[in-house]
Amino acid sequence: MERAYIDFCKRLAHGIAAQFGPGCEVVVHDLTTADAASTVAVIENGQVTGRKLGDGPSRVALEALHDRRHHALEDRLAYLTKTEDGRFLKSSTIFLRDGGGEVVGIFSINFDITMLMTARHELDALVSTGTQNEPEPIPQSVTELLDELIEQSVRLVGKPVSLMNKEDKVRAIGFLNDAGAFLITKSGQKVCTYFGISKYTLYSYMDEAKSLASADGES
Incomplete structure (x- = not known):
C-alpha cells in the first residue's frame, strides 16, 4: 500500500479507537507487502486480540491474499468473532482497493462486547415480567x-x-x-x-x- 494510504488509515484507526475506547481494536492489513507473514501495518488497542505491528494475516486477510483480484470479495459488517481466551467481539471487515479494483488492504474493527453481552443477560433477567404482555398503566387520579x-x-x-x-x-x-x-x-x-x-x-x-x-x- 502507498505510504499516504497507510498514513490515512493510521489516522482513521486512531480516531475510531479514541472514540470507542480501549475495548475497540482497529487493525489494517497491508496485502501488498513482500512478506505475506507480516501484514499488520496499523493497529490500535492490539491488546484486544493480542496482536502487534508486523504480525501475520487473519483468515480473512489470508483469503484476500490468495486472490486479491477477486471482485466478489464483499465487506462484512457487524459480525460476531471470538478471541482465543473466550471473549466475544463485534467485528467489521472492509476491503481496501486500488483504482483497478484490486484488494490492497483490509481495514478491520473488533469491538469487545463480552461485558456488554453479560450485562444484557443480567438486564434481560431484571426486566423480565414473565408472561405479561401489556404494561399495567399507573393512573394519576x-x-x-x-x-x-x-x-x-x-x-x-x-x-x-x-x-x-x-x-x-x-x-x-x-x-x-x-x-x-x-x-x-x-x-x-x-x-x-x-x-x-x-x-x-x-x-x-x-x-x-x-x-x-x-x-x-x-x-
Whole structure:
C-alpha cells in the first residue's frame, strides 16, 4: 500500500479507537507487502486480540491474499468473532482497493462486547415480567383509575357496550365490583351512564354477578 494510504488509515484507526475506547481494536492489513507473514501495518488497542505491528494475516486477510483480484470479495459488517481466551467481539471487515479494483488492504474493527453481552443477560433477567404482555398503566387520579377499570371490563367481555347483552353487562359489572371500582365516589353513576342502565339495574347485576361467582366456586 502507498505510504499516504497507510498514513490515512493510521489516522482513521486512531480516531475510531479514541472514540470507542480501549475495548475497540482497529487493525489494517497491508496485502501488498513482500512478506505475506507480516501484514499488520496499523493497529490500535492490539491488546484486544493480542496482536502487534508486523504480525501475520487473519483468515480473512489470508483469503484476500490468495486472490486479491477477486471482485466478489464483499465487506462484512457487524459480525460476531471470538478471541482465543473466550471473549466475544463485534467485528467489521472492509476491503481496501486500488483504482483497478484490486484488494490492497483490509481495514478491520473488533469491538469487545463480552461485558456488554453479560450485562444484557443480567438486564434481560431484571426486566423480565414473565408472561405479561401489556404494561399495567399507573393512573394519576381516581377518575383515570375508574376509566381504566371500565375499559378493562369491556376488554374482558370482548365487545363494545352497544353489542353487549345482559349476560355481558353482568360479567362486566362483576369485574368492576371485584376490582373495587364502586369504592370510588360517584362511580356507580358513571358506570350506569356508560353501560346504559339504571342504578337499580346496576345493583341487580352486582347481585347476579356475585351469585354466579358463588355458583362457580361451588361447582
